[in-house]
Amino acid sequence: MKLHDLDFHIYSEDKPLPEYQTKTDASTKTITSFIPSHPGKEFQIRWTSQRTEHLRVICRVDGHEIVRKLTWPSRSGCTKGIYVAADQVMPLVFSNLVLLDDDSLVQDSSTTEKLGTIEMEVIRVIRRGPSESSPSTDFRGVGPVHEKSKKVGGHCVSFGKARPCAPSAWATATTMHPAEGHWAKFVFQYRPEGILRAQGIIEEPQSPEPVGHESIPKAIKRSRSAAPAGENPQQNASSSSLERSTKRVKTESQDDNLIDLTQVGEDPPKLLDPSLRGTVIDLTLDD
Numbered sequence: 001m002k003l004h005d006l007d008f009h010i011y012s013e014d015k016p017l018p019e020y021q022t023k024t025d026a027s028t029k030t031i032t033s034f035i036p037s038h039p040g041k042e043f044q045i046r047w048t049s050q051r052t053e054h055l056r057v058i059c060r061v062d063g064h065e066i067v068r069k070l071t072w073p074s075r076s077g078c079t080k081g082i083y084v085a086a087d088q089v090m091p092l093v094f095s096n097l098v099l100l101d102d103d104s105l106v107q108d109s110s111t112t113e114k115l116g117t118i119e120m121e122v123i124r125v126i127r128r129g130p131s132e133s134s135p136s137t138d139f140r141g142v143g144p145v146h147e148k149s150k151k152v153g154g155h156c157v158s159f160g161k162a163r164p165c166a167p168s169a170w171a172t173a174t175t176m177h178p179a180e181g182h183w184a185k186f187v188f189q190y191r192p193e194g195i196l197r198a199q200g201i202i203e204e205p206q207s208p209e210p211v212g213h214e215s216i217p218k219a220i221k222r223s224r225s226a227a228p229a230g231e232n233p234q235q236n237a238s239s240s241s242l243e244r245s246t247k248r249v250k251t252e253s254q255d256d257n258l259i260d261l262t263q264v265g266e267d268p269p270k271l272l273d274p275s276l277r278g279t280v281i282d283l284t285l286d287d
Helices: 147-152 195-196 218-226 233-245
Strands: 006-011 020-025 030-037 044-050 056-062 065-072 076-079 081-085 086-097 119-130 155-159 170-175 186-192 277-282
Touching: 006 119, 006 186, 044 056, 044 119, 056 076, 056 170, 056 195, 065 076, 076 277, 155 186, 186 195
Parallel strands: 030 186
Antiparallel strands: 006 044, 020 030, 044 076, 044 086, 056 065, 056 119, 081 086, 086 155, 119 170, 119 186, 170 277
16 A cells, blocks of 8 residues: 555565555555455565655554554565564464453454454654664453454454564654654555455456357258258368358555664664663564
């Protein structure tokens, strides 16, 4: 999806997932689309900025903030999951919701309405300097929910086993225009592919018309098997060829000051004097 010189996509198996029914709401600076989700498949959030400012990207899944990243002017960014250490990340994975018929599972409507969403909130910021702070989040995925929540599609986001990643570096930044709010918001609504098809969000391909099955006149049929007396077989063959030639083919909470500044495929920038103060941001390379 593209909005305000920003380009965000969800990747799985190193390929962008198809996006359907993309809509933009200019009044809220928000763009949304549907994507298919497949249980057990890992995914990443990738983006590119053509902006001239530094940008803070707040990543949320199922209504929960998982990490903050800072994107440098005219650069790319990526998030693969949640950090459990400076050099350990748990990858994002599509999973099946656990549904229970248990009325004791009181659901927070503000959270359940966010089930089935991957959201990136983009804010314009001014980078200040380095920080020794490290990321932290207690969120480990959506637990059992009441069966009434199945209306969101039956999938959620969980996290895979922690794996090594490039060591994280963090920096501080402050909001450029506090009254502005977010500069842009990207919301991917993920659903099982079968549901997207059943709801008409993914259109079924049209079946091609049968080819070459038009009825053949009886006279021509007879001419193919045996020519009656007095008829020229070559003339019948010509008629058959002419008859064939006329046929037509139809044709898916952290410290408010903590932001991840990881860059994709590039060396992290040199850190400035740690005495500078502001919002904390991660500067680590994403592999």
